[in-house]
Amino acid sequence: MATSKQQTFSRRSFLRTSALASGGMLIGFNLFNACKPEAKMPVDISQLNFNDFNAFIRISEEGKVSIFSPNPEIGQGVKTSMPMLIAEELDVLWDDVYVVQAPLDTEKYKNQMAGGSQSIRQNWMPLRQTGATAKQMLINAAAARWGVDASECTAKLGVITNAKGETLGYGDVVVEAASLEVPEDVKLKDPKDFTIIGQHTANVDIDKIVTGKPLFGMDYKVEGMVYAAVLRPPAFGQVLESFDATAAKALPGVIDVITIGEKARAYIERGKLSWTAPLSKSDKVVVIAKSTWDAFKGKKAIKAIWKNELPLESTEDHDKLLMDLLDGNTFNTRRSDGDVKKAFAEADKVLERTYEAPFLPHNCMEPMNFFASVTPEKIHLAGPVQTPEEAAKVVSDMLGRDLDDIHVDMTRMGGGFGRRLYGDFVFEVAEIANAIQKPVKMVSSREDDMTTGVYRPATKYRIAASVKDGKVTGYYLKEAAINSNMYGLVPNFFPAGAIENYQVDTANYKSAITTGAWRAPYTNFLASAEQSFFDELAETLGVDRIQLHIDLLQNVKGNTDKRIQYSPERLEGVIKLVVDKSNWGKAESGVYQGFSVYYCHNTHVAEVADVVMENGFPIVKKVTCAIDCGVVVNPLGALNQAKGGVIDGIGHAMYSSLSFKNGEPQSNNFNTYQLIRMGQTPIVDVHFVDSDIAPTGLGEPTLPPVGAAVANAIYAATGKRLTKQPYMSHLQTEKIVG
Amino acid sequence: MPTFNLTINNTKHTVEADMDTPLLWVLRDHLDLVGTKFGCGIGQCGACTIHVNGTAMRSCLMQVSQAEGMSITTIEGLSKDGTHPVQEAWKAIDVPQCGYCQSGQIMTASAFLENNPNPSETEIRNAMHGNICRCASYNSIEKAVKVAADKLS
Numbered sequence: 001m002a003t004s005k006q007q008t009f010s011r012r013s014f015l016r017t018s019a020l021a022s023g024g025m026l027i028g029f030n031l032f033n034a035c036k037p038e039a040k041m042p043v044d045i046s047q048l049n050f051n052d053f054n055a056f057i058r059i060s061e062e063g064k065v066s067i068f069s070p071n072p073e074i075g076q077g078v079k080t081s082m083p084m085l086i087a088e089e090l091d092v093l094w095d096d097v098y099v100v101q102a103p104l105d106t107e108k109y110k111n112q113m114a115g116g117s118q119s120i121r122q123n124w125m126p127l128r129q130t131g132a133t134a135k136q137m138l139i140n141a142a143a144a145r146w147g148v149d150a151s152e153c154t155a156k157l158g159v160i161t162n163a164k165g166e167t168l169g170y171g172d173v174v175v176e177a178a179s180l181e182v183p184e185d186v187k188l189k190d191p192k193d194f195t196i197i198g199q200h201t202a203n204v205d206i207d208k209i210v211t212g213k214p215l216f217g218m219d220y221k222v223e224g225m226v227y228a229a230v231l232r233p234p235a236f237g238q239v240l241e242s243f244d245a246t247a248a249k250a251l252p253g254v255i256d257v258i259t260i261g262e263k264a265r266a267y268i269e270r271g272k273l274s275w276t277a278p279l280s281k282s283d284k285v286v287v288i289a290k291s292t293w294d295a296f297k298g299k300k301a302i303k304a305i306w307k308n309e310l311p312l313e314s315t316e317d318h319d320k321l322l323m324d325l326l327d328g329n330t331f332n333t334r335r336s337d338g339d340v341k342k343a344f345a346e347a348d349k350v351l352e353r354t355y356e357a358p359f360l361p362h363n364c365m366e367p368m369n370f371f372a373s374v375t376p377e378k379i380h381l382a383g384p385v386q387t388p389e390e391a392a393k394v395v396s397d398m399l400g401r402d403l404d405d406i407h408v409d410m411t412r413m414g415g416g417f418g419r420r421l422y423g424d425f426v427f428e429v430a431e432i433a434n435a436i437q438k439p440v441k442m443v444s445s446r447e448d449d450m451t452t453g454v455y456r457p458a459t460k461y462r463i464a465a466s467v468k469d470g471k472v473t474g475y476y477l478k479e480a481a482i483n484s485n486m487y488g489l490v491p492n493f494f495p496a497g498a499i500e501n502y503q504v505d506t507a508n509y510k511s512a513i514t515t516g517a518w519r520a521p522y523t524n525f526l527a528s529a530e531q532s533f534f535d536e537l538a539e540t541l542g543v544d545r546i547q548l549h550i551d552l553l554q555n556v557k558g559n560t561d562k563r564i565q566y567s568p569e570r571l572e573g574v575i576k577l578v579v580d581k582s583n584w585g586k587a588e589s590g591v592y593q594g595f596s597v598y599y600c601h602n603t604h605v606a607e608v609a610d611v612v613m614e615n616g617f618p619i620v621k622k623v624t625c626a627i628d629c630g631v632v633v634n635p636l637g638a639l640n641q642a643k644g645g646v647i648d649g650i651g652h653a654m655y656s657s658l659s660f661k662n663g664e665p666q667s668n669n670f671n672t673y674q675l676i677r678m679g680q681t682p683i684v685d686v687h688f689v690d691s692d693i694a695p696t697g698l699g700e701p702t703l704p705p706v707g708a709a710v711a712n713a714i715y716a717a718t719g720k721r722l723t724k725q726p727y728m729s730h731l732q733t734e735k736i737v738g
Numbered sequence: 739m740p741t742f743n744l745t746i747n748n749t750k751h752t753v754e755a756d757m758d759t760p761l762l763w764v765l766r767d768h769l770d771l772v773g774t775k776f777g778c779g780i781g782q783c784g785a786c787t788i789h790v791n792g793t794a795m796r797s798c799l800m801q802v803s804q805a806e807g808m809s810i811t812t813i814e815g816l817s818k819d820g821t822h823p824v825q826e827a828w829k830a831i832d833v834p835q836c837g838y839c840q841s842g843q844i845m846t847a848s849a850f851l852e853n854n855p856n857p858s859e860t861e862i863r864n865a866m867h868g869n870i871c872r873c874a875s876y877n878s879i880e881k882a883v884k885v886a887a888d889k890l891s
Contacts, residue, residue, distance in 0.1 A: 202832040209837035210828045211820040212773015213814030216838060219772040227767070253756060277792055292776070293763035294756070339743040365785060365872045414775075414838030415872050446778040475881040546778050636832050640875060644835055647874035670782035670870065679867045 014126070015133055016041045016053075016177045024060040025174035034230075057086065057134060063158045063171035063588035065090065066098045080204045080632040082123055088196040088452065089189060092158045092170070099204040105518075116695075120633060121602060121696050132186040139424075141177035142168045157195075161653040162282035191631065191692045197683040201637035205412065209530035217369050217383035218443070225371070226255060227441040227537030228432050229295035232452045233304050235311035235663030237512040239282035240731040245614075248287055250299040254295025257302070258709030259283045260431040269312040269400045278424050278454050278514040281309075286432050287681040292443050310512045312663035315458070317360070318482065321509050322460045326354065327482035331505035335491035335563070339499035340466075347466035351540050355463070355529035358657040359482070360456035360518055363675060366414020367449040368425040371441045372433035374399070379406045380439075381430065384413035384420055391423035396429040418517035420525045422454045437464065447668040454517030455658060457482035457511075459530040463535050466501070472552070474501035477530070481508050484516045486522040492563045493599055494571060495530075513660065519648065520700040526723070528653060528707030535712040536721065545595050545712075546579055573689050574606040574626040581687050581714040582608035591621070594713025598705035602696035604628040607646070607705045609682070611713035619683040620650060620712045623706060629688035629696045635688070638698050643684040645702035651676025653707035657726045674726075744804050746771065747815025748786035750851035751865035755800065761805045762786045764795040766814060773841045777870070785838065785879040786808030788812050816848060824848040827886035835873035843869050847883045856891040857883075 015029045018041035028041055030053055039052035048056050051130045053379040056068040056137045067083045079099060087097045136156055142160040143150035145168070154161040158170045191197075208215055208440040233239060245257035261283035268279055287298035344350055355447055370383035380403060385391050388408040396403045411418055429442040444452075459481040466474035475495055479485055485506035496502055518524060549571075556568040575597055578584070587593050590612055597606040610622040623646050655674040668675035686702075714731075724730055744751045746769065753768045760779075765771040765788075774797055777785030781796040788797045789811040816822045820829075834840045843866065849867040851857070857865070862883045871879065873882050 099822060126796065200832075202829065203834055205837065206829050206832060206834065207820055209834045209840050209843060210813075210825040211816075212771075214770075214772045216775075221772075245811065291755075291759075293759045293767070295777075296758070341799070363872055365775070365836065365870070367776070373851040413836060415836045443776075446780075446783075448881055478848055546756075619885060640832070640835050640873075640878060643877050644874040646755065647876055648872075651874065670778050671780060675866050675870050675872065676876075679863045681874070682770075682881075684877055726740045729821045736822075 019178035025178040026326045027057040027191040048498035061171045084632045085127035086131040088512040089128045137177045141173035217411040227295040229299040237663045241305045242303040242309040248298040250300040253296040254291045255289040315659040321663045322480040325507040334504045338502045340503040343501035349467040352464040355461045357525040360405035360510040361453040362417040364415030367444040369443045370429040372429040374433040375441035382409035386420040391426040417519040451665045454516040457515035463533045479506040497556045497564045521702040525706030527598040531708030577626035579607035592717035596705040596709035598674040603701035607709040609709035609713040631695045642686045645683045649706035723725045746810045761800045785842040787842040823889040824886045827882040831882040833878040
């Protein structure tokens with residue numbers, strides 16, 4: 001079993017136990033830091049303190065296991081898969097395990113964020129070790145009672161057995177186990193003995209979801225709570241000049257109209273703006289009302305005048321500016337191998353293409369919202385945010401309050417996709433609650449959500465390859481993007497290391513439009529560009545698309561460059577699996593196939609799209625997807641994530657786009673912004689590589705490659721190369737006869 | 739503000755609200771029936787789907803004043819204990835990812851299957867086309883509707 005160095009840790013310092021007053025054993029544990037010396041284990045379940053521990057496990061005298069976790073759930077299934085790891089090593093029946101959302105009104109959470117497909121990868125070893133340690137303590141307690149050596153005892157499915165065949169249930173020994181010393185060295189299971197990991201396991205919240213129980217931030221309510229709607233500048237670059245709230249205040253449901261912005265502005269001016277805090281300097285008008293609808297209605301009745309503080313930008317200008325960047329030479333070189341210039345100068349042939357993608361909003365189904373209550377004693381924040389710790393810190397700084405005064409409660413999130421990494425809505429509602437000193441929930445309308453977002457930046461790539469004697473000798477990729485460029489590791493993804501002369505350059509244009517992480521940041525379009533390019537490159541070379549990749553990967557094998565992020569063997573593995581499962585090259589007549597392969601978020605994925613022509617239009621019928629993500633902890637959840645990623649990727653590559661005119665987003669709801677719907681979805685056929693390597697992320701990696709798989713299949717079907725997303729707007733201009 | 743008499747999940751309620759308040763917000767903010775979700779407010783996403791006299795409707799487009807005298811069913815009233823064949827199918831397939839859109843999906847599917855218990859694949863796709871799932875759990879939704887149809891027919 002592969003383990004990674006940073007994941008080994010001393011159990012003793014990370015785990016504490018106590019006997020519960022109500023009976024049973026309580027284990028508190030920390031995933032990334034040692035417990036503070038002063039951290040105290042509670043003896044009452046209502047006193048769980050998530051300031052000192054990440055999570056708690058209770059084993060009752062009946063042998064039932066409850067896991068109390070405040071872990072953020074954004075739809076990626078970690079609330080199910082992470083407890084599975086504990087239960088596996090503890091060795092209990094999954095049916096005896098209850099996952100309890102940490103009760104609200106607890107102390108503030110010390111929690112890691114959910115983002116970047118990292119949750120399962122980082123917690124794989126610590127969670128298993130926690131379960132194994134608890135199991136060893138129960139064995140030790142039973143052995144002590146029997147007066148035998150612990151090594152003569154075994155435990156399975158909640159029952160401890162000694163050499164004589166006598167048995168004790170976990171529940172029988174919890175009281176003694178709770179007072180034992182935490183063992184230092186525990187043995188983890190051999191993956192072949194797993195009984196829970198690798199089994200189809202349903203989402204732990206499934207019953208509540210299908211019966212409509214309150215789970216989400218939008219459902220959160222406390223006695224005496226009022227509702228707030230926020231009027232923000234309609235265009236990026238504008239600030240509030242003045243407003244008239246007379247009509248709004250006359251509405252029966254409206255309680256008050258206030259402005260906020262001063263606290264946020266002061267925070268920005270203190271120079272503390274971090275990557276999680278996109279904040280506008282403008283004042284905002286806030287309608288406080290008795291219900292959400294009253295607040296929305298009040299907001300519509302506000303007459304506001306805005307002034308231009310910065311130049312107002314349009315997509316047309318961005319297109320020109322980004323093209324100018326690609327044509328210019330203001331680049332940062334991010335990786336350079338060999339001599340690209342020389343390779344191009346000596347080439348027999350050069351292929352160069354430019355690929356373009358628009359801004360994208362996240363469009364979580366649950367619009368941004370958050371609850372806050374600010375009193376002289378404490379600040380209570382509750383709602384869907386992927387970065388609760390950071391949000392608490394910013395609110396503490398903004399309102400000049402002690403961090404210990406702030407409690408953050410996590411709710412289930414109606415989608416994240418990166419948007420809920422940014423706590424702007426938390427800072428807003430904190431400022432509102434501070435002003436009105438009443439519990440309040442800020443609710444965005446869909447229009448607010450879509451037009452005041454933190455967007456996937458518009459990006460353009462220019463890729464060139466040099467060919468000499470039938471071989472690829474050089475590869476030069478340039479990125480021009482709005483605001484920021486691909487993160488540090490990306491230039492070391494495929495084909496880095498596979499082509500002798502290789503260079504990645506980036507440049508950006510600073511815009512007033514807020515941009516940030518969007519499901520699989522940068523790679524979500526980079527993979528489309530590169531894998532479309534490779535399809536055309538194979539055609540230029542007159543070689544098979546699959547063979548071109550296999551040949552290039554041979555160059556990376558044995559490469560000792562530690563910067564290279566992907567494994568050529570694992571990429572080859574997924575290519576071979578997808579070729580086998582997709583019937584590549586043997587598709588029935590009328591089915592056109594496109595291939596794509598990509599590594600990102602520590603996971604290797606290959607995909608083949610099947611396209612057919614119906615009434616002159618290409619229709620994606622099926623996508624075959626081969627994934628190497630190490631051990632698949634929960635195949636049911638993994639399949640959901642993988643299929644969702646593929647369809648999400650097709651939807652955004654084919655249909656979605658947000659353009660700007662004079663700083664204003666040109667779409668604001670689903671009547672003017674297209675998301676993929678059921679009638680447009682292919683069947684996704686997912687296959688996992690059998691593996692006992694530690695698991696890697698699945699929330700993101702199936703999305704990036706699919707744009708190219710589809711574009712390449714459409715090329716096969718129509719002879720038209722698609723280089724600009726959304727592809728549909730370039731297919732609709734002319735009816736293609738296939 | 740005027741008052742309205744509503745019949746929701748076979749229970750009578752009297753609410754005080756502005757005439758033009760969408761039924762969605764009466765359900766959510768006045769009656770704490772929060773299973774009906776707000777997604778777009780303009781009838782485009784289907785998250786707020788309810789049954790009005792047995793027909794799937796968008797509660798964001800229906801004013802509270804139009805709801806008087808109607809028999810309204812929300813996700814909370816679809817079955818007593820989450821055992822409607824569509825809910826059972828959703829559990830069996832483990833459809834939800836984030837889960838936010840799913841009560842709307844279930845309400846659309848249950849009204850559809852009531853009228854067409856033996857639908858074709860195309861009919862299922864057409865019936866569900868109005869409900870957006872941003873996590874794109876469409877393959878699972880489609881499968882769950884088929885599973886529920888098999889149980890019903």
